[in-house]
Amino acid sequence: MAKDFYELLGVDRSASAEDIKKAYRKQALKHHPDRNPGDQEAEGKFKEICGAYEVLSDERKRRQYDQYGHDAFTRTRSTGPTGDPFDIFSQVFGSNAFDSFFGGGGRARQGPEQGASLRYDLQLEFEEAVFGVERDITIPRAESCDRCQGSGCEPGSSRRTCSHCRGAGQVTMAQGFFSISQPCPHCRGQGETIDSPCHDCKGGGRVQRRKRIVVSIPPGVDTGMRVRVGGEGEAGTRGGPPGDLIVVIHVREHEIFKREADDLYCEVPVPFHIAALGGKVRVPTISGPADLTVPAGTQSGKVFRLRDKGVPSARGHGRGDQHVSIAVEVPTNLSAAQKQKLREFAEVCDDGVFPLLHRFLERTRKFFE
Numbered sequence: 606m607a608k609d610f611y612e613l614l615g616v617d618r619s620a621s622a623e624d625i626k627k628a629y630r631k632q633a634l635k636h637h638p639d640r641n642p643g644d645q646e647a648e649g650k651f652k653e654i655c656g657a658y659e660v661l662s663d664e665r666k667r668r669q670y671d672q673y674g675h676d677a678f679t680r681t682r683s684t685g686p687t688g689d690p691f692d693i694f695s696q697v698f699g700s701n702a703f704d705s706f707f708g709g710g711g712r713a714r715q716g717p718e719q720g721a722s723l724r725y726d727l728q729l730e731f732e733e734a735v736f737g738v739e740r741d742i743t744i745p746r747a748e749s750c751d752r753c754q755g756s757g758c759e760p761g762s763s764r765r766t767c768s769h770c771r772g773a774g775q776v777t778m779a780q781g782f783f784s785i786s787q788p789c790p791h792c793r794g795q796g797e798t799i800d801s802p803c804h805d806c807k808g809g810g811r812v813q814r815r816k817r818i819v820v821s822i823p824p825g826v827d828t829g830m831r832v833r834v835g836g837e838g839e840a841g842t843r844g845g846p847p848g849d850l851i852v853v854i855h856v857r858e859h860e861i862f863k864r865e866a867d868d869l870y871c872e873v874p875v876p877f878h879i880a881a882l883g884g885k886v887r888v889p890t891i892s893g894p895a896d897l898t899v900p901a902g903t904q905s906g907k908v909f910r911l912r913d914k915g916v917p918s919a920r921g922h923g924r925g926d927q928h929v930s931i932a933v934e935v936p937t938n939l940s941a942a943q944k945q946k947l948r949e950f951a952e953v954c955d956d957g958v959f960p961l962l963h964r965f966l967e968r969t970r971k972f973f974e
């Protein structure tokens with residue numbers, strides 16, 4: 606039974622890349638063969654840790670592992686004690702077998718391989734991100750060849766076991782005292798050859814195409830979020846499943862609203878007489894205008910909350926709020942008549958009209974003496 610990679614490193618499944626790196630350093634140091642000479646158990650553990658880190662440190666591999674578990678990696682792992690490239694290479698080259706553990710060690714890769722996942726950066730308008738949108742996008746990607754159905758062989762012909770390596774995919778060469786295995790040059794490690802390669806894909810089994818895809822963006826996404834479209838990445842090879850399309854969201858700024866998580870923020874100018882007397886103010890919200898009742902005596906900077914007028918949660922429950930910050934506007938460009946009214950107003954004011962100023966003067970009296 607294969608051990609869980611997260612357990613091997615001692616991290617939980619939500620661990621960040623940085624945590625995984627730290628945990629790996631700690632574990633690898635502890636079980637390193639140089640520190641535990643002759644300890645078979647430590648060496649085995651060290652290899653397992655390297656293998657786990659190889660997968661969990663690679664975003665794509667980690668995702669496959671999360672999705673498919675160990676099955677996603679059995680194709681590149683050992684088929685038996687003698688076929689393990691780690692063993693062979695660690696004997697020849699010491700413990701520096703890191704790269705060879707997963708496929709780099711010259712072992713044949715004849716099994717199905719999942720296609721690569723593709724990244725697409727999508728620019729959205731502010732409202733599109735808030736309410737969700739369907740977008741047509743066109744991506745260049747490798748698709749399975751129609752002519753040969755991905756086999757790489759001209760219709761009517763088929764693959765043949767490589768005569769050079771007899772299907773092993775690797776050849777062993779004697780070099781001095783050592784014998785070194787390397788990928789078969791004849792079949793490039795495939796173990797099979799194609800006599801008549803497919804006319805369209807030249808034997809690769811895949812062709813490059815531009816594919817139009819309708820991507821459904823759910824409401825509430827924000828810059829940096831990723832929307833995964835399963836199976837719309839590149840075609841797999843030798844019958845492997847396709848990769849995914851990962852749409853990375855970028856949201857344009859709004860001219861009025863600022864967004865923080867699911868909450869929206871905006872500033873609304875209010876004429877000083879409404880701020881003084883109280884009244885209704887029309888404020889914009891992302892779903893249309895709303896009335897805000899401003900109480901008498903509202904000062905600049907006062908923030909009112911409009912519940913559930915923010916962004917719908919991308920997780921599918923609830924909605925943020927809108928925060929309206931009041932900016933009291935002092936009148937400008939006054940006519941002579943307007944100025945006269947204000948002077949008359951000032952004449953009938955007493956300390957109680959400007960309590961803030963009154964308190965300030967009380968507290969700072971000594972500075973003016």
Ligand SMILES: [Zn+2]
Pocket residue numbers: 750751752753754755756757758803804805806807808810811
């Ligand atoms: Zn083809």
Ligand SMILES: [Zn+2]
Pocket residue numbers: 767768769770771772773774775789790791792793794795796797
């Ligand atoms: Zn061969």
